[in-house]
Amino acid sequence: MADMNKRIRNIGIVPVIKLDSADQAKPLAQALIAGGLPIAEVTFRTSAGEESIRIMRAEFPTMLVGAGTITNVESAGKAIAAGAQFVVSPGYSEDVVSFCQAKGIPVYPGVNNPSQIQQALNQGLEVVKFFPAEASGGIDMLDALSAPFPTLKFMPTGGIGMHNLGSYIRKPYIIACGGSWMVKAELITQGKWDEISRLSREAVNAVHGFSFAHLGVSEDSVGTCMAASTEFGHLLQPVSEGNSSVFASDFIEITKSTSRGTKGHIGIRTWDIERALAYLAGFGYQPVNETIKRDTKGVMTVVYLDKEIGGFAIHLIRSK
Structure with missing residues (x-):
């Protein structure tokens, strides 16, 4: 259970899918994977659900495939027999859970x-599903329940x-959000697989909330740092000094000693650094462990990546 929770959390989105025909299962799975979402919750709202799960599991063994809209033990048994790796219910049933x-x-x-x-x-x-999220009070209700x-x-x-994914996914008590906006019924019916891939990529980017934080200028001494910060201050205010660097506005950081990066570093904000690292690992990036900083709750707040881009070290910062 813990491993599945972690895998789902690292992806951050669970596409909720209704298929009218099992023939749609393979191209849909391909479209989701191409869009960076190797996961699907195939609902049992139609008779095609069971066979669709079986096809996805056979054709794409590394994809996470679960069964949704499971309301009784009989359906749970069929879903598991078809290969479902997790089960989701719209309501609470002790029998199904047991x-x-x-x-x-x-x-x-x-x-x-x-x-x-x-x-x-x-x-x-x-971990539980919160459903229906918006109709049940949304993020305010979740704040109260947590x-x-x-x-x-x-x-x-x-x-x-x-429109509201960011407000949910940034919360530390949320492991992932379920949704069907990237797998709308009309897109599946019309076979618009490229559009599903595009919407999936868009959703993946939104999950991480990557945004520019600052540009790091590497100086080799306090003197050169202060001189540079004075010059930047003519253009950008306020200038604020810290222990190891000086900021000119929020966007330029001048270090007091040589820092990482051939040309300096770029700070990138993200909602969740652990989730971002899992995503970036797929592109060959790893964290520089000695640069990790955590808050009092053990949540990662800062880390550098091990590879430069264009001569700049990349510095991930948890968004507040």
Whole structure:
């Protein structure tokens, strides 16, 4: 269960899919993978769900394939037999949770109130689906629920799209968001696989929230740093001095000693550094462990990547 939670968290989005024909399963899976989303929650809202899961698991063994809209033990059994690696329910069913746990299959039942959350904790769950997210109070309700249940994580689904994804995914108690905006029924019916890939890439970028933070100028001494900061100050204010560097506005950092990067460094903000590192590992980037900084809760706040881009070291910073 913990491994599945981590894998889902590293991706950050769970596409919720309704297929009218199992023939759509393979090209849809290909489109999602091409867009950077190697995961699918195939709902049991149609008769094609079971066979679609079987096809995806056989054709794309590295893809995470789960079953959604599982409302009873019989459906859970069929989904697991077809190869579902996780099970998602719209509501809370102790029977479904117990059945999946006995089978060793991660299960994410739907909750939207404290009583259901208490049930989930009593059954040993660490992650639950929050559904329907927007209709149940959205991020304000999740903020309220996370306070008395600090160990529980959520996977909100329902009413989430590009317009509000960032407000959800940045919260530390959310492991991923479920949604269907990148796999709309009309796109699947019309076979617009390239568009699904494009929307998936757009969603992946939004999950990470990458944005420019600052440009780092490397000086080799306090004297040259202060001289450069004075000159930058003619253009950019305020100038503020720290222990190891001086900032001219929020966008230029001048270091007091030689720092990383042949030409300097570029600071990039992201919602979640751990998730960003998992994503960037697919492009050959690794963290420089000795540069990692964490807050009092152990959450990573700063890290450098091991490879330069255009002569600049890349410095990830957790967005606040």
